[in-house]
Amino acid sequence: MTAVAEVPATAASRPAPAPRRKPIRPARVVLHVFLTATALVWLVPFVWAVYTSLRTFADTSQHGYFSLATALTFENYQNAWEQAGLPHYFLNSVIITVPAVLVTLLFSASVAFFVSRFNFKVNLLLLMLFTAGNLLPPQVIITPLFRMYLLIPLPDWLSNGSGLMYNSFLGVILIHVAFQSGFCTFVLSNYMKTIPHELTEAALVDGASVFRQFWQIILPLCRPAFAALATLLTIWIYNDFFWGLVLFQTGANRPITSAIASLQGQYFSNQNLIAAGALLTAIPTLAIYLALQRQFVSGLTLGANKG
Amino acid sequence: MTVITDAAENVAGAGVSGSRRVRRLTGRDKIVLGLMVGIPTLLHVALVWVPTLVSVLLSFSSWDGIGGLATIKFVGVQNYVTMFTVSPTFWPAVQHNVIWLVFFVLLPTPFGVFLAYQLDKSIRFTRFYQTAIFLPVVISAAVTGFIWQTIYDPDNGLVNSILGTNKPGVAYIEWLGDSHLNLWAVLIAASWKQAAYIMILYLAGLKGADPSLREAAALDGASEWQTFTRVTFPALKPINIIILVVTIIESLRAFDLVYVVAGSNGTKPGLELLSILIANNILGESSLVGYGSALAVILLVISLVPILSYVFQTFRKEQQS
Numbered sequence: 311m312t313a314v315a316e317v318p319a320t321a322a323s324r325p326a327p328a329p330r331r332k333p334i335r336p337a338r339v340v341l342h343v344f345l346t347a348t349a350l351v352w353l354v355p356f357v358w359a360v361y362t363s364l365r366t367f368a369d370t371s372q373h374g375y376f377s378l379a380t381a382l383t384f385e386n387y388q389n390a391w392e393q394a395g396l397p398h399y400f401l402n403s404v405i406i407t408v409p410a411v412l413v414t415l416l417f418s419a420s421v422a423f424f425v426s427r428f429n430f431k432v433n434l435l436l437l438m439l440f441t442a443g444n445l446l447p448p449q450v451i452i453t454p455l456f457r458m459y460l461l462i463p464l465p466d467w468l469s470n471g472s473g474l475m476y477n478s479f480l481g482v483i484l485i486h487v488a489f490q491s492g493f494c495t496f497v498l499s500n501y502m503k504t505i506p507h508e509l510t511e512a513a514l515v516d517g518a519s520v521f522r523q524f525w526q527i528i529l530p531l532c533r534p535a536f537a538a539l540a541t542l543l544t545i546w547i548y549n550d551f552f553w554g555l556v557l558f559q560t561g562a563n564r565p566i567t568s569a570i571a572s573l574q575g576q577y578f579s580n581q582n583l584i585a586a587g588a589l590l591t592a593i594p595t596l597a598i599y600l601a602l603q604r605q606f607v608s609g610l611t612l613g614a615n616k617g
Numbered sequence: 618m619t620v621i622t623d624a625a626e627n628v629a630g631a632g633v634s635g636s637r638r639v640r641r642l643t644g645r646d647k648i649v650l651g652l653m654v655g656i657p658t659l660l661h662v663a664l665v666w667v668p669t670l671v672s673v674l675l676s677f678s679s680w681d682g683i684g685g686l687a688t689i690k691f692v693g694v695q696n697y698v699t700m701f702t703v704s705p706t707f708w709p710a711v712q713h714n715v716i717w718l719v720f721f722v723l724l725p726t727p728f729g730v731f732l733a734y735q736l737d738k739s740i741r742f743t744r745f746y747q748t749a750i751f752l753p754v755v756i757s758a759a760v761t762g763f764i765w766q767t768i769y770d771p772d773n774g775l776v777n778s779i780l781g782t783n784k785p786g787v788a789y790i791e792w793l794g795d796s797h798l799n800l801w802a803v804l805i806a807a808s809w810k811q812a813a814y815i816m817i818l819y820l821a822g823l824k825g826a827d828p829s830l831r832e833a834a835a836l837d838g839a840s841e842w843q844t845f846t847r848v849t850f851p852a853l854k855p856i857n858i859i860i861l862v863v864t865i866i867e868s869l870r871a872f873d874l875v876y877v878v879a880g881s882n883g884t885k886p887g888l889e890l891l892s893i894l895i896a897n898n899i900l901g902e903s904s905l906v907g908y909g910s911a912l913a914v915i916l917l918v919i920s921l922v923p924i925l926s927y928v929f930q931t932f933r934k935e936q937q938s
Binding site: 338341342344345346348349350352353354355356358359362370374375376417418420421423424425428434436437438439440441442443445446447448449450451452453454455456457458461484485487488489491492495519520521524545548549550551552555556567568570571574581584585587588589591592595596598599600603606607610611 | 654775
């Protein structure tokens with residue numbers, strides 16, 4: 311974060327569309343040096359964690375962590391995976407994330423359809439309510455929510471045997487849906503407003519019900535927005551730490567992101583294992599991001615710009 | 618968390634013709650519409666807004682959470698008095714939240730804006746720069762905590778290894794243990810994410826801005842600093858507000874990273890935050906529901922300032938149309 315002052319009047323004018331090669335300008339070089347340096351600094355924590363995770367404990371305890379590795383191995387990953395029983399927690403994450411993403415999208419699309427295609431007086435109020443709710447810090451509501459979850463009975467098959475909303479996958483899924491639908495409703499309603507009314511009017515003339523207009527006309531047209539939001543939601547919900555921590559009594563039901571904190575103390579006795587465990591947890595989100603980078607960024611910015 | 622700007626322009630046209638359409642709805646259509654909006658709204662209100670209001674009510678009560686609801690006692694402002702005068706952790710937590718916010722506003726946020734402004738120039742390798750810098754945003758705050766633990770570890774961490782301060786008795790810096798240092802150490806880790814997050818949001822704003830403004834200013838001989846402060850920045854008022862709201866909200870929500878770094882029970886002197894105090898009240902042995910709610914109300918009141926100003930500014934235009 312240093313070289314801030316070193317990027318002065320970098321070519322204030324955009325390059326004219328000249329057919330010949332642009333001359334190398336010193337300001338551009340400085341800019342590239344600065345950006346490369348920043349990018350590298352930003353990568354250092356990752357590189358350090360990866361490097362640590364690939365070394366054996368014997369190697370690092372003999373030579374220290376800040377040394378050249380004698381050998382690189384995936385042993386730590388294997389140990390973290392097996393000793394801490396990570397597959398179980400990954401499965402928990404899937405059980406929570408997949409339904410939460412799908413239901414959030416369905417719910418948000420329904421509300422967005424309502425507020426964007428019809429002109430009811432409550433529309434604005436609804437949007438404000440959802441948007442404001444989405445911005446609240448989760449800790450504001452956790453104390454009563456926690457008590458509420460302890461009071462709501464659920465059949466055993468829905469509650470992991472606890473008989474309560476507390477400690478159940480359903481409880482965590484629902485709070486994700488409730489929170490995330492705020493953001494998604496807003497984004498989708500902006501998106502749907504850009505769909506011409508003529509389309510649904512034509513369907514209306516043909517006698518299509520409201521539900522058919524929603525399901526067969528509007529939803530298919532929102533596919534790009536769904537792709538972006540699904541990517542974003544998957545990463546957010548998978549990355550959730552707080553709900554998974556507070557709303558489960560036992561570690562066994564927690565999703566991987568929350569579980570990793572308690573596993574650390576129990577199973578990961580050295581830095582090599584901690585680094586391997588942390589990176590294993592990060593792999594799904596990193597993979598999604600690198601594969602669907604465009605969707606992810608456009609999801610973030612769909613909200614920041616006009617639909 | 619993400620925030621959204623107004624799409625007032627998109628509303629145009631939805632108004633007049635819409636009201637005509639409503640009348641053409643059949644009874645069945647109305648039921649379907651009612652369910653479509655009713656179920657999600659009910660869930661949202663029941664799980665977000667009802668607890669918020671209950672929090673306010675419970676903050677004036679005393680309840681250990683063990684006895685039934687009948688054992689809840691009304692105690693007036695007792696919890697607030699305890700919080701303000703007796704509690705050893707409340708004021709440090711407020712102070713740390715304020716430091717967090719000021720730090721975010723002064724360093725990572727402007728740096729993120731600066732990066733976005735540089736990356737918006739048509740330069741080569743911009744994809745690589747963006748991907749590399751943005752990676753921290755994609756991983757969870759909890760994992761961020763673990764990664765930075767391997768950097769701050771007093772014996773084996775990267776920082777102490779480089780500085781040579783990993784020798785107990787001689788030179789030994791406990792970055793996450795020392796209560797004068799740990800908040801700053803955590804803030805650096807948090808900035809790693811925050812700057813990248815702001816960068817991508819601002820970049821989206823810049824991409825949406827009219828490039829001819831910037832070009833015109835340059836043609837008129839404005840320096841780059843002048844172009845940014847007098848032309849680009851004022852033209853991006855909506856995105857500036859989003860950035861400000863994101864920064865404030867993220868400062869108030871800070872939790873995961875601190876909780877992980879603070880170790881097994883989630884607290885460490887020097888790292889108290891309002892969010893941490895509230896969570897510990899629930900996770901700890903003795904749960905004081907009334908007191909925890911009072912803490913939540915303080916957090917709520919502070920959060921409502923940015924939330925309401927954001928919501929009203931976003932929807933004002935739509936209301937007018």
